[in-house]
Amino acid sequence: MGNxxxxxxxxxxxxxxxxxxFYSPLRLFLEKEKADIKKALNLPDVPFVxxxxxxxxxxxxxxxxxxxxxxxxxxxxxxxxVEASNWCPTAATDGRCLYYNQEFIKLLDDDELVFLVGxxxxxxIYEHMDPDVKGDRNSIIWNIATDxxxxxxxxxxxxxxxITLVEILLDYKYRGMSSFEIYDDVLxxxxxxxxxxxxx
Numbered sequence: 001m002g003n004x005x006x007x008x009x010x011x012x013x014x015x016x017x018x019x020x021x022f023y024s025p026l027r028l029f030l031e032k033e034k035a036d037i038k039k040a041l042n043l044p045d046v047p048f049v050x051x052x053x054x055x056x057x058x059x060x061x062x063x064x065x066x067x068x069x070x071x072x073x074x075x076x077x078x079x080x081x082v083e084a085s086n087w088c089p090t091a092a093t094d095g096r097c098l099y100y101n102q103e104f105i106k107l108l109d110d111d112e113l114v115f116l117v118g119x120x121x122x123x124x125i126y127e128h129m130d131p132d133v134k135g136d137r138n139s140i141i142w143n144i145a146t147d148x149x150x151x152x153x154x155x156x157x158x159x160x161x162x163i164t165l166v167e168i169l170l171d172y173k174y175r176g177m178s179s180f181e182i183y184d185d186v187l188x189x190x191x192x193x194x195x196x197x198x199x200x
Contacts, residue, residue: 054102061113076121093120095129107165114160122150137183145183148174
């Protein structure tokens with residue numbers, strides 16, 4: 001996960017610099033969705049104060065992974081943990097960092113938190129953010145397909161406990177299928193949208 005192993009056209013090189021902060025396509029999408037997610041989860045809209053306890057819980061979740069699942073835990077400890085409640089409604093990764101919303105983390109129990117860390121870790125392991133892996137696939141549908149794949153893998157491997165606070169993408173009809181195959185199925189079955197009707 002060091003700089004030397006990353007390709008020049010890797011995901012990190014595609015980030016958009018906005019006044020010193022880097023925005024990925026997924027981050028921009030999440031920012032647009034944040035208000036609706038906060039409302040659905042009843043997350044408080046209060047002045048931000050860093051909750052160190054939630055950061056420590058993520059560290060402990062990685063330690064628990066290290067003890068029970070050494071391979072996974074070792075890789076999880078390499079991700080830099082970054083509090084990102086200002087734009088991230090749940091959790092996200094760019095391949096180097098694990099971004100989290102501390103209010104969302106508070107709502108998870110310890111086993112669900114292990115599942116969450118494992119989820120973001122698998123996005124990194126499978127290089128889902130790499131443009132060479134994603135290709136010209138639709139970013140939102142690609143993220144849906146990879147989430148289906150990841151959540152099924154975590155559940156099958158017994159990594160933490162499936163999160164029930166929010167509806168996650170988990171369907172065993174995709175067992176044995178790659179993210180690419182899942183993408184094709186999701187794309188074929190997604191309701192067709194008339195983009196002209198979305199224009200104000």
